[in-house]
Amino acid sequence: MTKARTSLALFGGEPTLGPGHDLKSSWSERGLEQALCEYTGARYAKCVSSGTAALISGLFAAGCGPGDEVITVAFTWTATVGAILRVNAVPIFADIDPRTFTMDVKDCRRKITPQTKAILPVDFYGHPAPIPELMALAEEHDLLVIEDACQASAAEIDGVKVGNIAHFTAFSWSGKPIYSASGGGAYLTNDRRLYERALLAGQHPTVIQGLATDPEVLKYASMGGTGDNMRAVGLDALQQLLDADVRTEARIRNCEYLTERLAEHPYLTPPYVRPGYKHVYHYYTCLWDAEAAGVSRDRFLRALNAEGVYAVAYVTDANYRFAPESNPIQAGGPIHLRTVFQERNLYGKGCPFLCPHVKNPPVYRQGDLPVSERIAEQEFSLAQWHLSPPCDEQDMQLILDAIHKVCDNLGALR
Amino acid sequence: MTKARTSLALFGGEPTLGPGHDLKSSWSERGLEQALCEYTGARYAKCVSSGTAALISGLFAAGCGPGDEVITVAFTWTATVGAILRVNAVPIFADIDPRTFTMDVKDCRRKITPQTKAILPVDFYGHPAPIPELMALAEEHDLLVIEDACQASAAEIDGVKVGNIAHFTAFSWSGKPIYSASGGGAYLTNDRRLYERALLAGQHPTVIQGLATDPEVLKYASMGGTGDNMRAVGLDALQQLLDADVRTEARIRNCEYLTERLAEHPYLTPPYVRPGYKHVYHYYTCLWDAEAAGVSRDRFLRALNAEGVYAVAYVTDANYRFAPESNPIQAGGPIHLRTVFQERNLYGKGCPFLCPHVKNPPVYRQGDLPVSERIAEQEFSLAQWHLSPPCDEQDMQLILDAIHKVCDNLGALR
Numbered sequence: 001m002t003k004a005r006t007s008l009a010l011f012g013g014e015p016t017l018g019p020g021h022d023l024k025s026s027w028s029e030r031g032l033e034q035a036l037c038e039y040t041g042a043r044y045a046k047c048v049s050s051g052t053a054a055l056i057s058g059l060f061a062a063g064c065g066p067g068d069e070v071i072t073v074a075f076t077w078t079a080t081v082g083a084i085l086r087v088n089a090v091p092i093f094a095d096i097d098p099r100t101f102t103m104d105v106k107d108c109r110r111k112i113t114p115q116t117k118a119i120l121p122v123d124f125y126g127h128p129a130p131i132p133e134l135m136a137l138a139e140e141h142d143l144l145v146i147e148d149a150c151q152a153s154a155a156e157i158d159g160v161k162v163g164n165i166a167h168f169t170a171f172s173w174s175g176k177p178i179y180s181a182s183g184g185g186a187y188l189t190n191d192r193r194l195y196e197r198a199l200l201a202g203q204h205p206t207v208i209q210g211l212a213t214d215p216e217v218l219k220y221a222s223m224g225g226t227g228d229n230m231r232a233v234g235l236d237a238l239q240q241l242l243d244a245d246v247r248t249e250a251r252i253r254n255c256e257y258l259t260e261r262l263a264e265h266p267y268l269t270p271p272y273v274r275p276g277y278k279h280v281y282h283y284y285t286c287l288w289d290a291e292a293a294g295v296s297r298d299r300f301l302r303a304l305n306a307e308g309v310y311a312v313a314y315v316t317d318a319n320y321r322f323a324p325e326s327n328p329i330q331a332g333g334p335i336h337l338r339t340v341f342q343e344r345n346l347y348g349k350g351c352p353f354l355c356p357h358v359k360n361p362p363v364y365r366q367g368d369l370p371v372s373e374r375i376a377e378q379e380f381s382l383a384q385w386h387l388s389p390p391c392d393e394q395d396m397q398l399i400l401d402a403i404h405k406v407c408d409n410l411g412a413l414r
Numbered sequence: 415m416t417k418a419r420t421s422l423a424l425f426g427g428e429p430t431l432g433p434g435h436d437l438k439s440s441w442s443e444r445g446l447e448q449a450l451c452e453y454t455g456a457r458y459a460k461c462v463s464s465g466t467a468a469l470i471s472g473l474f475a476a477g478c479g480p481g482d483e484v485i486t487v488a489f490t491w492t493a494t495v496g497a498i499l500r501v502n503a504v505p506i507f508a509d510i511d512p513r514t515f516t517m518d519v520k521d522c523r524r525k526i527t528p529q530t531k532a533i534l535p536v537d538f539y540g541h542p543a544p545i546p547e548l549m550a551l552a553e554e555h556d557l558l559v560i561e562d563a564c565q566a567s568a569a570e571i572d573g574v575k576v577g578n579i580a581h582f583t584a585f586s587w588s589g590k591p592i593y594s595a596s597g598g599g600a601y602l603t604n605d606r607r608l609y610e611r612a613l614l615a616g617q618h619p620t621v622i623q624g625l626a627t628d629p630e631v632l633k634y635a636s637m638g639g640t641g642d643n644m645r646a647v648g649l650d651a652l653q654q655l656l657d658a659d660v661r662t663e664a665r666i667r668n669c670e671y672l673t674e675r676l677a678e679h680p681y682l683t684p685p686y687v688r689p690g691y692k693h694v695y696h697y698y699t700c701l702w703d704a705e706a707a708g709v710s711r712d713r714f715l716r717a718l719n720a721e722g723v724y725a726v727a728y729v730t731d732a733n734y735r736f737a738p739e740s741n742p743i744q745a746g747g748p749i750h751l752r753t754v755f756q757e758r759n760l761y762g763k764g765c766p767f768l769c770p771h772v773k774n775p776p777v778y779r780q781g782d783l784p785v786s787e788r789i790a791e792q793e794f795s796l797a798q799w800h801l802s803p804p805c806d807e808q809d810m811q812l813i814l815d816a817i818h819k820v821c822d823n824l825g826a827l828r
Contacts, residue, residue, distance in 0.1 A: 049463055050643035065762030066769075078619065082641020088502065088761050174645070182596070183645045205492065222746050223754045226761070227496020229464035231588070231597050233647045332636050340637045347502050347640070348479030349771050355480075356770040357763050 026207070028235040033186070035241050036171070040163035042188040044195035046203075046211075047232035051150035051172025051185040053202060055083035055120070058146040058168040058187055060226060061198035062118045064089040067357030071111050072120040072148075073103050074334035075315055075372040080122050080148045081335045087226075088352040089117065090362055093336050095369045099272040101285065101379070102129035104371070109137055115359055118144045123152030123162060125314075125381065126177065126282035127273065131157060131165045144168065144194075150185065151282035153178040154248045158276045163188035168198070173237040175384075177251075177280050178244050184234025202230030248280050250389040255281045257396045258382075262286070267293040267407060283314060283381035290378070295413045300406065301380055303413055307402035310383045315376045334372040336364040440621070442649040447600070449655050450585070454577035456602040458609035460617075460625075461646035465564035465586025465599035467616060469497035469534070472560040472582040472601055474640060475612035476532045478503040481771030485525050486534040486562075487517050488748035489729055489786040494536050494562045495749045501640075502766040503531065504776055507750050509783045513686040515699065515793070516543035518785070523551055529773055532558045537566030537576060539728075539795065540591065540696035541687065545571060545579045558582065558608075564599065565696035567592040568662045572690045577602035582612070587651040589798075591665075591694050592658050598648025616644030662694050664803040669695045671810045672796075676700070681707040681821060697728060697795035704792070709827045714820065715794055717827055721816035724797045729790045748786040750778040 029047040036045035048054050064070055066088045072080055074093040084091040094108040103121040119138055121129035131147055138145045149155065149162040150172035156162065163169045169188045173180035189195050196212045200220050203211075208221040240247075255271070262270040269287040273279045288297040297313060304311050316332050332338070340346055341364040344353035354361050366373070385391075386399060406413075443461040450459035462468050478484055480502045486494055488507040498505040508522040517535040533552055535543035545561055552559045563569065563576040564586035570576065577583045582603045587594035603609050610626045614634050617625075622635040654661075669685070676684040683701040687693045702711040711727060718725050730746050746752070754760055755778040758767035768775050780787070799805075800813060820827075 049647075050645065052641065052643035056641075063762065066765045067763060078636070078638045079641065079643060082638060084641075086641040088765055182647060183643070219753050222492070222752045223749075224492045224496060227466065227470075227493065227498070227500040228642070229466035229493060229597070231464065233463075233596060335637075338636045339633050348477065349481060351480045351502055351771075357765075 026210075028238075029232045032232075032235050032238045032241075035238055036163065036186055036188060039241055039244070040161040040188055042164045042169070043190045044192065045163075045186050045188045046195065046198065047184065047186045047235065048202070048230040049185070049233055050079075050174065050183055050230075051148070051170050051176075052079040052083055053228070053230040054150075054170035054172070054185045054187040055079065055146065055148060056086050056228070057198035057201040057230065058170060058189075058194070059083055059087045059089065059118065059120075060201035061168065061194045062144045062146060064117045066352060066355050067115065067359065068117040069113060069115040070118045070120050071108050071116060073122055073124070073372065074336040074369055075101060075375060076122045076124055076148070076335065077150075078335065078338075079150070080120060084120065085340075085346050085352055088347075088355065090115075090352060090358055091335075092116070092362060093334075093364075093369055093372075095371045096124075096375065097130075098371050098375060100127050100130075100274055100277075101125060101375060102127055103134065105130050105133045105137060108134065112137075112141055112143075113360070116141065116143060118146055120146045120148060121166075122148040123150075123155055125271070125285045126152045126155060126280040127271070128152055128155045128157050128162055128277050128279075130274075131162070135166065138167075146170070151176060152280055154244045155280045156278035164190065167191060168194050173234040177248060177282055177384075178237050178240045180234030180237040180240075182234040182236070184232060184237060186232075201226050202228030204229075204231065247389055250392075251281050251384075251387045252279070254387050254391060254393070254396050255279075255284050257393055258284060258400065261400055262403070265407075268403070281387055282384055284387055285314070285379050285381040287375065287378040288380055293407070293410055295410050297378065297380060299413050300410075303406045303409075304402060307405060309399050309402045310386065311380050312383070313376075313379060314381045315379065334369060334376050336368060337366060337373075440624070442652075443646045446646075446649050446652045446655075449652055450577065450600055450602060453655055453658070454575040454602055456578045456583070457604045458606065459577075459600055459602045460609065460612065461598065461600045461649065462616070462644040463599070463647055464493075464588065464597055464644075465562070465584050465590075466493040466497055467642070467644040468564075468584035468586070468599045468601040469493065469560065469562060470500050470642070471612035471615040471644065472584060472603075472608070473497055473501045473503065473532065473534075474615040475582065475608045476558045476560060478531045480766060480769045481529065481773065482531040483527060483529040484532045484534050485522050485530060487536055487538070487786065488750040488783055489515060489789060490536045490538055490562070490749065491564075492749065492752075493564070494534060498534065499754075499760050499766055502761075502769065504529075504766060504772055505749075506530070506776060507748075507778075507783055507786075509785045510538075510789065511544075512785050512789060514541050514544075514688055514691075515539060515789060516541060517548065519544050519547045519551060522548065526551075526555055526557075527774070530555065530557060532560055534560045534562060535580075536562040537564075537569055539685070539699045540566045540569060540694040541685070542566055542569045542571050542576055542691050542693075544688075545576070549580065552581070560584070565590060566694055568658045569694045570692035578604065581605060582608050587648040591662060591696055591798075592651050592654045594648030594651040594654075596648040596650070598646060598651060600646075615640050616642030618643075618645065661803055664806075665695050665798075665801045666693070668801050668805060668807070668810050669693075669698050671807055672698060672814065675814055676817075679821075682817070695801055696798055698801055699728070699793050699795040701789065701792040702794055707821075707824055709824050711792065711794060713827050714824075717820045717823075718816060721819060723813050723816045724800065725794050726797070727790075727793060728795045729793065748783060748790050750782060751780060751787075
């Protein structure tokens with residue numbers, strides 16, 4: 001009888017843990033959320049299932065929907081743009097700055113229309129986008145800036161951490177500077193209204209109810225928002241926050257060691273870092289001058305890989321290297337050239353591109369984004385695992401040795 | 415130098431683990447997927463981030479999109495219906511059978527229109543929906559049956575495990591009969607085409623590319639589908655598969671012990687189990703006859719909770735019990751009565767309910783689903799943790815004692 005009585009006493013009456021939602025998980029979430037606020041200085045943080053989920057949450061909170069345009073970049077990972085399609089809005093692509101590989105503010109300005117609702121710049125490869133200029137532009141036009149900082153957690157602009165600069169910022173833990181093997185991510189904002197509305201994108205009713213105070217948000221809590229389940233995972237990312245800056249500084253030192261020694265290279269342009277910007281080097285991305293070298297980028301990369309240095313053409317074929325050459329999948333490249341954008345049909349009936357609410361249906365053409373398209377053909381990246389501690393100057397020297405060895409023998413590759 | 419050389423030798427050339435996607439996770443996924451196929455007999459299984467993600471994957475695979483109708487039930491958890499909205503299709507509600515609380519086949523037949531694309535029944539509380547009849551109906555009308563078995567992993571119909579009966583089946587691990595504290599879920603199907611197309615709903619490009627063979631699927635791999643990240647979590651659910659049937663049988667014995675002793679109760683109707691159907695009792699759900707008892711269900715439940723038996727009115731207010739009474743959030747109840755359905759506007763501009771592609775915009779009214787609405791006022795459920803091992807007959811007797819004590823003292827509650 002003791003066991004039996006215990007089981008009722010333990011779980012009966014007012015249970016600590018309930019069905020449907022696991023409150024234990026919420027306690028961990030709150031720990032990481034509080035740490036993220038302290039680390040970045042942002043007022044609000046919410047853990048979610050991925051960086052993609054964080055972006056979707058921000059776009060939903062900003063009220064982006066059918067017929068609305070969101071200006072972003074095509075020189076990015078798919079999730080940036082997928083999040084816009086996910087809320088049925090239309091991605092409009094601005095070109096990139098050829099040195100930082102992030103959004104070109106002037107081109108963004110040109111792309112603003114009365115249908116524009118938000119700007120979604122990407123801190124690509126770990127270099128922050130020009131968020132202060134974009135915030136000024138957004139203020140001028142009454143827009144919101146949702147920053148995709150998935151590759152740039154730990155980055156800074158003028159001494160301020162990303163997460164505390166844009167209206168809304170998305171972080172990711174999957175393979176990123178602040179890491180969890182389980183994936184996961186978070187959104188950060190200083191805007192209470194965005195914080196609460198973003199809960200509706202995919203949080204459990206109990207989470208919305210526990211965190212929101214606005215009756216206009218709470219009245220939707222019983223539906224749990226847009227039907228997604230963005231339950232937080234990867235809460236062990238908290239461990240990495242404890243020494244995020246130490247590991248980041250070590251990686252930056254390694255990358256600067258490479259850059260100093262590649263500055264005068266005849267075929268290879270090392271990464272540029274804009275003054276005042278802290279580049280956290282999720283990747284170390286160079287440009288390859290195939291014409292000057294007389295050897296294609298792909299041939300150069302294969303030779304570099306053979307020397308034990310792992311490098312990829314991220315936008316073109318990263319994550320595709322396992323494809324057998326006989327498998328005719330569509331190549332990558334800037335997002336506007338991929339199948340979904342050429343066909344303009346994701347959910348059927350042209351949705352969301354050709355939705356009747358879209359005033360000017362977008363057309364995505366080769367040549368639209370000359371810088372993005374050119375850089376996609378020249379860029380290659382060293383993987384983060386070559387760059388982060390325990391790798392040090394000796395490892396960097398081995399990478400340089402491999403690059404020099406390949407470049408000294410280009411004749412054999414021609 | 416040794417460390418440095420090791421780091422290049424370890425990661426250089428052809429790496430085992432790549433950036434962006436964690437292949438280690440894929441190995442675990444494949445283990446659970448193979449176990450799910452062996453356990454259910456289904457040909458294909460894919461682990462995803464949640465049961466919701468599995469449902470969305472199935473609806474996307476079935477081609478459900480703007481203007482399409484999906485027939486489901488309103489007597490369910492929000493995720494069932496949220497998944498339909500998520501692909502921009504329109505939920506059409508069929509009423510439920512008053513004994514099994516699952517889809518009424520006759521009412522489903524009445525709701526079929528030329529716009530119907532799929533039927534989404536729910537194995538609610540752990541009792542399988544009438545899938546064989548729905549499959550026959552679907553065949554008649556060239557529809558697909560996507561089964562929400564999130565509360566019924568381990569259930570069976572005529573000796574066949576769910577997951578191996580409908581065209582496509584969604585499982586969930588979050589608090590469910592097969593459990594992981596991290597959440598997660600899976601989809602199962604015998605249809606190779608559905609299996610492959612479902613990958614496009616939210617899998618990483620490398621996953622799509624590694625698993626799909628259809629060029630019509632592969633050509634979208636570079637975009638990673640609809641922009642969601644449905645990366646699998648909760649892979650420790652595999653541990654529970656090893657003894658899923660043993661634990662399920664123990665829970666069934668406990669529930670049958672209760673049912674035998676509640677069969678003649680004057681105010682309370684214990685769960686019904688349809689012959690040939692294995693009810694796995696995610697909840698043990700009874701009906702309360704408030705009129706005969708002269709005491710409202712809510713008052714009865716509060717008294718039962720005070721006796722240490724945790725019971726909730728799941729559809730009406732499960733997951734809302736933490737709400738202070740002063741917090742005026744919208745009550746639950748059958749899904750068609752909740753705010754999103756009354757306002758018919760989720761993504762803005764009436765999407766997806768009033769989308770110009772919708773032929774007959776749905777209207778959701780009180781009274782539309784008399785059985786669902788009536789049962790929602792009568793039902794209450796004992797939580798799974800009272801029912802599963804290590805709880806045994808002694809615990810069941812304590813629950814019965816508590817019920818009898820409350821019922822013997824109803825006068826004090828009137």
